[in-house]
Amino acid sequence: xxxxxxxxxxxxxxxxxxxxxxxxxxxxxxxxxxxxxxxxxxxxxxxxxxxxxxxxxxxxxxxxxxxxxxxxxxxxxxxxxxxxxxxxxxxxxxxxxxxxxxxxxxxxxxxxxxxxxxxxxxxxxxxxxxxxxxxxxxxxxxxxxxxxxxxxxxxxxxxxxxxxxxxxxxxxxxxxxxxxxxxxxxxxxxxxxxxxxxxxxxxxxxxxxxxxxxxxxxxxxxxxxxxxxxxxxxxxxxxxxxxxxxxxxxxxxxxxxxxxxxxxxxxxxxxxxxxxxxxxxxxxxxxxxxxxxxxxxxxxxxxxxxxxxxxxxxxxxxxxxxxxxxxxxxxxxxxxxxxxx
Amino acid sequence: xxxxxxxxxxxxxxxxxxxxxxxxxxxxxxxxxxxxxxxxxxxxxxxxxxxxxxxxxxxxxxxxxxxxxxxxxxxxxxxxxxxxxxxxxxxxxxxxxxxxxxxxxxxxxxxxxxxxxxxxxxxxxxxxxxxxxxxxxxxxxxxxxxxxxxxxxxxxxxxxxxxxxxxxxxxxxxxxxxxxxxxxxxxxxxxxxxxxxxxxxxxxxxxxxxxxxxxxxxxxxxxxxxxxxxxxxxxxxxxxxxxxxxxxxxxxxxxxxxxxxxxxxxxxxxxxxxxxxxxxxxxxxxxxx
Numbered sequence: 184x185x186x187x188x189x190x191x192x193x194x195x196x197x198x199x200x201x202x203x204x205x206x207x208x209x210x211x212x213x214x215x216x217x218x219x220x221x222x223x224x225x226x227x228x229x230x231x232x233x234x235x236x237x238x239x240x241x242x243x244x245x246x247x248x249x250x251x252x253x254x255x256x257x258x259x260x261x262x263x264x265x266x267x268x269x270x271x272x273x274x275x276x277x278x279x280x281x282x283x284x285x286x287x288x289x290x291x292x293x294x295x296x297x298x299x300x301x302x303x304x305x306x307x308x309x310x311x312x313x314x315x316x317x318x319x320x321x322x323x324x325x326x327x328x329x330x331x332x333x334x335x336x337x338x339x340x341x342x343x344x345x346x347x348x349x350x351x352x353x354x355x356x357x358x359x360x361x362x363x364x365x366x367x368x369x370x371x372x373x374x375x376x377x378x379x380x381x382x383x384x385x386x387x388x389x390x391x392x393x394x395x396x397x398x399x400x401x402x403x404x405x406x407x408x409x410x411x412x413x414x415x416x417x418x419x420x421x422x423x424x425x426x427x428x429x430x431x432x433x434x435x436x437x438x439x440x441x442x443x444x445x446x447x448x449x450x451x452x453x454x455x456x457x458x459x460x461x462x463x464x465x466x467x468x469x470x471x472x473x474x475x476x477x478x479x480x481x482x483x484x485x486x487x488x489x490x491x492x493x494x495x496x497x498x499x500x501x502x503x504x505x506x507x508x509x510x511x512x513x514x515x516x517x518x519x520x521x522x523x524x
Numbered sequence: 525x526x527x528x529x530x531x532x533x534x535x536x537x538x539x540x541x542x543x544x545x546x547x548x549x550x551x552x553x554x555x556x557x558x559x560x561x562x563x564x565x566x567x568x569x570x571x572x573x574x575x576x577x578x579x580x581x582x583x584x585x586x587x588x589x590x591x592x593x594x595x596x597x598x599x600x601x602x603x604x605x606x607x608x609x610x611x612x613x614x615x616x617x618x619x620x621x622x623x624x625x626x627x628x629x630x631x632x633x634x635x636x637x638x639x640x641x642x643x644x645x646x647x648x649x650x651x652x653x654x655x656x657x658x659x660x661x662x663x664x665x666x667x668x669x670x671x672x673x674x675x676x677x678x679x680x681x682x683x684x685x686x687x688x689x690x691x692x693x694x695x696x697x698x699x700x701x702x703x704x705x706x707x708x709x710x711x712x713x714x715x716x717x718x719x720x721x722x723x724x725x726x727x728x729x730x731x732x733x734x735x736x737x738x739x740x741x742x743x744x745x746x747x748x749x750x751x752x753x754x755x756x757x758x759x760x761x762x763x764x765x766x767x768x769x770x771x772x773x774x775x776x777x778x779x780x781x782x783x784x785x786x787x788x789x790x791x792x793x794x795x796x797x798x799x800x801x802x803x804x805x806x807x808x809x810x811x812x813x
Contacts, residue, residue: 252541255587261628262587266539297796298781301538405810433785436541436778440588447541447590452784459786460776460812463613466749468775468789468812478812482788490791 186361187374190343190353194370196227201366202275207311210244211277212237221276230278235321236499240429241279245306246290248426250449252436257443271305275363277313282326282497284314284338286429292491293432311359315351316344320386323500325513329394331497333385344381352381391513392520394484394494401485404519408473414515415476417508418455424502424512425453430483430495433459454478484516540781543585543630544570549605551625554691555684557612558656559621560597564605566628575634576600578641578667579660579772579800582633583780584608589619593777595799596634597659599666606631609659609691635780636799639664639770641671644742648677652755654727654747655684658691660772660799661746665699672704679706679736683727683751686715708734728754731762738763745771756803766804773799773813789813 190198202209212231213222219231221241254265287307294303317324317333326332336342340360343351353371355364364371404410425431435452438445452459455475461467469475483495496512503511550562565571577600585591592614598607612621623629641664649668653661668675680699684690690709699705710723710730723730727747736743743764745755752771759769775787775794787794790809806813 252539253587257587260626262545264542264545264587264630266542269539293783293785296782298540298783300540300783432783434778435784436591438585438588438590443588445588447585447587449541452786454785454788462774462776463611463617464748474812478788481790481810482785486788486791 186355187378188353188355188364188371189346189374189377190351190371192345192349192351194367195230198367198370199224199227199277202363205366206273208272208274209277210241210274212279221279235317235319235324236280236501236504238501238505239427240286240499240501241276241283242286242290242429242432244274244276244310245287245303246294246432246434246451248451250302251446252449253447255445255447269301269305271302271309273309273311274306275311275313279312279314280317280499281314281333281335281337281339281342282324282331282499283429284312284342285326285331285335286497286499287312287338289430289487289491289493289495289497290432292487292493296491311340311363312338313341313343313360313363314339316342316381316384317386317388318345318384320388321500323503323511323513324386324388324498325391325500326498327388328391328513328517329494329496329498333388334381344384346377346380346384350377352377354378388498391517394496395488397516397520398485398488398494401481401519404522405477405481407522410519410522411477412473414510414518415473418472418476418510419508420455420457420472420475421507422453422455423505423507424479424510425455426451427501427505429497429499429501454482480512480516480519541632541779543583543591543632545628546606546631548623548625548627548629551623554609554693555689557621558609558689558691559612560607560609560659560691561620561623561629562598562605562607563629563631565631571604576606577634577638578664579639580634580636581780581795581799582606582608582631582635583777584610584616584620585630585632586616586619586623587630590616591630591778592616592620593780595660595663595772597663599663599670601667601670609656609662611656633780635795637797639667639744639772639800641667644668645674646740647675648679648737648741649675650736650741650743651678651680651682652727652731652743652745652747653680653682654751655689656691657746657748657751657774658682661744662692662695664744669699669702669705676740677706678704679708679734681708681710681727681730681734683710683712683723683725683730683747684715685712687711687717687720689715726754727751728758731755731758735762738765738768741768743769745769766807767802769803771801771803771806773801775799775813 294300340357342354487495545566546563552560583591778784782793782796
């Protein structure tokens with residue numbers, strides 16, 4: 184389905200306006216104080232450029248930090264229950280990195296492998312992903328180790344690659360991408376062989392390990408308690424890694440109540456928290472932090488590939504940038520992968 | 525040209541996490557802080573559609589407090605209601621314990637796999653349970669006893685810390701009276717009362733004393749981790765193979781449908797692939813349960 188064309192950067196405003204007129208909510212990287220966050224830009228020049236990665240991923244678009252699942256009101260001995268609408272707002276996610284676009288496949292695997300999750304499906308169905316290739320990376324990036332790349336088209340409906348300061352190469356990849364481009368067809372000019380220049384502008388992200396190969400024998404490292412301990416001795420169990428991760432999808436279900444009214448919320452959670460697996464009896468299957476670190480690595484690089492056919496990591500490096508004690512997932516996994524059996 | 529949003533499918537409109545309303549028709553205090561609720565669906569249509577099998581579990585909720593995971597403690601042979609037995613331990617179970625007969629609570633399920641009781645027909649069944657782990661076993665006990673002629677000997681070894689902590693005391697008395705059930709009830713040393721006529725000793729020691737024979741036998745074992753850990757070597761010594769020993773895991777859960785991640789053990793989800801496992805299956809897993 185891939186069709187390449189050229190889009191002038193100066194036309195972005197006209198294109199975004201057309202999306203707005205078509206009833207789309209547009210989310211894009213926008214500078215907010217010293218950070219870049221996903222928000223609706225008030226003007227196209229608000230859209231941030233020149234950053235390597237946003238601190239938080241865009242997963243909240245399909246899996247919000249707090250999701251209202253039910254509302255209820257006490258009604259004598261009975262209770263009145265209301266189900267929030269499952270309809271999702273048509274949304275264009277503009278300017279995510281290829282690693283983020285790839286992360287939706289992992290989320291989709293978790294939320295739909297069995298008993299499909301209604302909110303997730305509705306939000307995915309109404310989401311159009313327009314990503315921008317990476318022309319720079321930093322020491323935390325390792326997309327090329329987990330099957331991705333700075334110009335990878337996985338998960339994108341349209342991929343834009345900046346050829347120079349003025350022009351993007353636009354690869355329209357899906358039907359949703361075609362629909363988005365068709366909102367302003369006059370802005371897209373034939374690529375005339377420019378597609379060949381894509382590779383030249385992409386960042387060089389070194390390959391640290393081969394995730395697919397690593398998945399085969401990672402289970403054999405399960406009993407290397409010494410290694411898991413050494414890697415996680417400084418882990419605070421704060422969960423920052425999971426909260427910024429584009430593929431972490433573990434959640435909690437909690438009720439909030441004020442007098443006789445309440446809501447049931449689905450909230451982000453983390454396998455790094457002690458409470459995550461704590462039984463009511465006090466028994467905890469993963470009672471020390473090194474076991475929780477091992478679970479994090481095993482789940483992403485062995486269990487999810489084996490069970491769901493997806494790697495639970497896209498190499499965006501956010502966990503390592505966010506870690507207050509400088510744990511580095513890419514480096515830790517590289518070290519594990521070099522412990523050849 | 526296609527449009528942006530595609531029409532939602534049936535699954536896209538169904539909220540997986542909406543509980544069915546159930547009315548508490550009977551509440552029984554079993555032991556200190558342990559209660560049993562007998563529950564019936566408020567909606568007759570839901571009641572008519574509902575069925576479950578031995579070993580399955582559900583998410584029980586108090587609206588405004590949250591959900592807790594318990595097995596269905598009644599037998600699928602008893603139609604028209606389900607029962608759950610729980611110990612008051614945290615926010616949800618404390619709120620549940622405050623509910624009275626006539627009150628409405630939420631239930632979603634049944635979830636998980638089942639004890640293959642049909643495959644066990646013609647065999648001897650040995651139940652071994654400790655403390656608050658009798659409820660998931662009780663479901664299977666009644667399932668087998670309600671179809672008694674399909675099975676050979678039925679033996680039950682049950683222990684608790686103290687006499688007061690024994691649950692289903694009326695049913696224990698009932699099973700004790702039956703000539704077609706072999707029952708041994710024990711309490712931990714120091715947990716007996718002057719009137720206690722049952723055994724005194726830890727469950728593994730009682731199993732060693734009873735010496736059940738492995739031939740043509742299925743063992744259903746459920747209890748606190750320490751009891752399981754010390755009973756397994758006894759069963760192995762008696763000649764039980766890992767394929768003959770069944771248990772049900774009690775990993776912490778939230779969603780019950782393979783998404784929230786907390787019951788993940790190795791590549792398995794206890795809520796989808798379990799909670800019922802043979803020891804042979806557990807031996808293949810990381811020891812994180």
